Amino acid sequence: MVPITSLPGPRPGLGAGSAGLRAPELSEPALSVEGLTVRLPGREVLRDVSFSVAPGELTGLIGSNGAGKTTLLRAVLGLQGLAAGRVAAKRPIGYVPQKVLLDPDLPVRARDLVGLGLEGTRLGLPWPSRARRARVDELLGSVEASSLAEARVGTLSGGEQQKILIAHALARRPKLLLLDEPLANLDLKATQEVVALLSRIAKTHGVAVLLSTHDINPLLAVMDRVVYLAGGRAASGTTDEVVQTDVLSALYGHHVCVVRLHGRVLVSTTDEHGEQGCDVAADAWEGAGPTTVRAVVPAPGDEGSSS
């Protein structure tokens, strides 16, 4: 039992071992995508997409289902052929795939999965090593999942599984961390925990984090830049630059409404209200009641106020 007084203040994150990650060359992007075009059989999924991600930044890859988010991430990983353009990514790249279904009967503990991130590509049997064990403990600590180390990964909740998968992806000290829909199927509390964790990983370790999501709102407070995908094309920049009625209307190719209310953003892509539609949409959203909206995403710091 550790006495409370001896607990360290802020989490040490990846600890002293990750010193190499702390001095990012801020001038050089960890990921640079130029004129990327990807064709899958029968359709063009991405067309002339360009953006870059700097070390220490958290970038949201926003787009609805089928906008090409997964294809873009796979292209960055080198798992998807390019029809045109260039992708330059600093390696190693950490990756958390979409919808990883971990069976509860899988005989794999959280500790084992993180260990496989460390040396899963090596040949031969893994001999127990104190150094590896310490590194796995350190990685589990850096995602605040030390208490889950011995549990089967398949029995953990969605948010806990995401943390373990993030630790798995961080094992090889990536310069670039890609996450495909890491917030899907998470409840509010888990979403906030994972977003805060990713933001801290980007800041403290100088990792460039690129995560895809169809809902921009959980990221608004922490996101440095946004890459917005629609119709195969992308707009990128800061949230304020990109999430504007005119920018997104140009991207979608028809009129869309960007409504901001109570610190949240609603992008209404339906055309039904015409040019005047944005006010109508705003009114309709307001009509739903601010309490409803608040209940969806409380402002940062609200979490502890009820206790």
Next chain:
Amino acid sequence: MNWYHALLAPGLFANPSVQEAAVVGALVAAVCGPVGMFTVMRSQSFAGHALADIASTGGSGALLLGLSPLLGFVVFGVTASGTMEMVGTHRRQGRDLVTGIVLGASLGLSALFLYLTATSQTTTGAAVTILFGSIFAVTSSTVWFAVGVGGAALVLLGLLYRPLLVSSVNPELAAAQGIPVRLVGLAHMVALALAVALSALTIGAILSTALLIGPAAAALYLTRSPGRAMVMASGVSLVVTWIGVALAYDSYDWLPSHQGWPVSFFVVLLVLATYALARVAVWRRVGPRRRKAVPAGAGWRGER
């Protein structure tokens, strides 16, 4: 008369056939544990069964030509595993169809070979030997061959253990790390074919997957780490094989007709019993519906 003769027939441990069967059983169990664990993890039990049916064609063909059935099991199984992996992996449905059609044809060929063997040679019980095993009749030259086959399977799995484990947890995760997922999957299928061949030697081609799948499935219920699951699966395979051998030897005296019962019957029955016990044990520990919600490491949540 020793104390254990109350339970076991006299002469059990002195009988050379039983001794050889115990050695072969231990070898087969050592291979079946690791291979079975990966097969269950990857949901490829049906592929294993298909390989067993195809192996029976090879075994019966080899017997017809006067060769060791194990040679036929290995050659046909390995060839089929490679073909199955290459032909139909893109779509799950395609794989099932290919497997289903090919294994039907294989069993048809086995029927022909076994018929020809039975009518042309004096060897009796060819069908039983191939389909239901003959652990008491393994020749010593076959034992050495079996050691080679088992060694090859274990070396293959030992070498690819970690990439295969990542691929089995999630193929996307593995691909992103640069692991050649299809190549690793092919290697596993070859190891599976070798394990099926060994298992076919002991309990027969038709039943061979029972020794692969059952113990591994039970171990997956009871352990949390892959290493322990493999060891436990091998342990269960070993115990059920040895008890099966002892019971088969003992069964000679059970009925007045003095006919020993087949080893495979006892082994398969014990596998089923072990699996059922494992399920009951887990059910008693965490309840039928709450497994997903309650991690096996009880109390971890309260430690915060």
